[in-house]
Amino acid sequence: MASKLSLNTSELFIFIFLAAALASAELSPTFYDNSCPSALRIIQSTVRAAISKERRMGASLLRLHFHDCFVNGCDGSILLDDTPSFTGEKTAGPNNNSLRGFDVVDSIKSNVEASCPQVVSCADILAVAARDSVVALGGPSWTVLLGRRDATTASFSQANTDIPAPTLDLSALISAFSKKGLSTKDMISLAGAHTIGQARCTTFRSRIYNESNINTSFSSFQQNKCPLSNGDDNLSPLDEISPNYFDNFYYKNLLNKRGLLHSDQQLYSGGSTDSQVLSYAYNLSKFLSDFSVAIVNMGNISPLTGTDGEIRINCRRTN
Incomplete structure (x- = not known):
């Protein structure tokens, strides 16, 4: 009887493991090939x-x-x-x-x-x-x-x-991404998304007025856009060189202490992530390749699959 119970318990654990593996494998690149090919x-x-x-x-x-x-x-x-x-x-x-x-x-x-x-x-x-x-x-x-x-x-x-907030230090950033199952490498790769887009003055005001790990001409230029008071919604590019092109200038900016957000410059501030930032700054293809892997990893964070959730008719409200 004890042997049979042990076997059933083992089978149960195997079943649970396989069920979890199948659930994580339910996402597929061909999911809509038949149901909505367009x-x-x-x-x-x-x-x-x-x-x-x-x-x-x-x-x-x-x-x-x-x-x-x-x-x-x-x-x-x-x-x-x-x-x-x-x-x-x-x-x-x-x-x-x-x-x-x-x-x-x-x-x-x-x-x-x-x-x-x-x-x-x-x-x-x-x-x-x-x-x-x-x-x-x-x-x-x-x-x-x-x-x-x-x-x-x-x-x-x-x-x-x-x-993750733009005010986080490196250790807190690593922790925030780790909490979602993403590695430090994923985090640095995904941060490269800041090679496009803009940020509001309220998110970088403290950095340009109070931090020393910043290029002085860069901080002076940004202060013209972001005064000490008012102008919270004034915008500045996250990558001043090519804000509308997906490249690796974001990382090159960090090498020159021209990261707009505190959390950006934390990636290159004498810490454990400096080497990866250097690698991406000098090797565009490596950044693009690693970013592609990291964003797929991010897209796998706890998806609802099977019969969980629903397919909304209108994205703003439930059915």
Whole structure:
């Protein structure tokens, strides 16, 4: 009897292990090949049209995917508007008056729904739009794994605690990414997304006025854009050299102490991550290759699959 019980317990553990492995393997690059073969083409064309009107939109769509994945996983929760039953993530500190591109996602969803009603998730749209945005701005392509489903709720509190703040020191940044199952290498690679886009004055004011690990001419120039008082929403490029092109100048800027955010310059400040920053600054292809791997890893953070969640008809609200 004891032997039989031991065998059943072992079988149970094996079953649990296999179930977990299958769950993590449910995402597939061919997920919509039969159910909505036009999905990827529609997303790509809508993204390209939006970026052709405003180059900055590429960075905004990429950032939506990042902020979505860091709160309860890549589940489209970032797109939900507030309801009487929960407060969404849009008004959380890292997102409020900062995230943009929701209207572009609405257009993508509307176009996809017209071709394949209630088949393609909003979470998958964010993942594909991020890839297509990077490609449109001269960056690498990668194979997006698909099959995520959409959350039916959001987490205002987790958005406030789990999205890495621009004020974090290196150890806190490493911890924030590790909490999501991402390595330090992933973190430094993903930080390269700051080679495109802009930041608000309120996120870098303290650095340009108070920090010593900063190029003096750079800080003086930024102070003209970001006064000590007022101007919180004034914008400055995260990469002053080529803010609308996906390259490795972000890392080159760090070598010259011209990182805009405190968290950016922390990656090259005499610490354990300096060597990887140096590598990317002098080897564009290595950065692009590692970024492609890291963003796929990020896209695998706790997706809803199978029968979990839903496929929203409108990305702003549950069905």
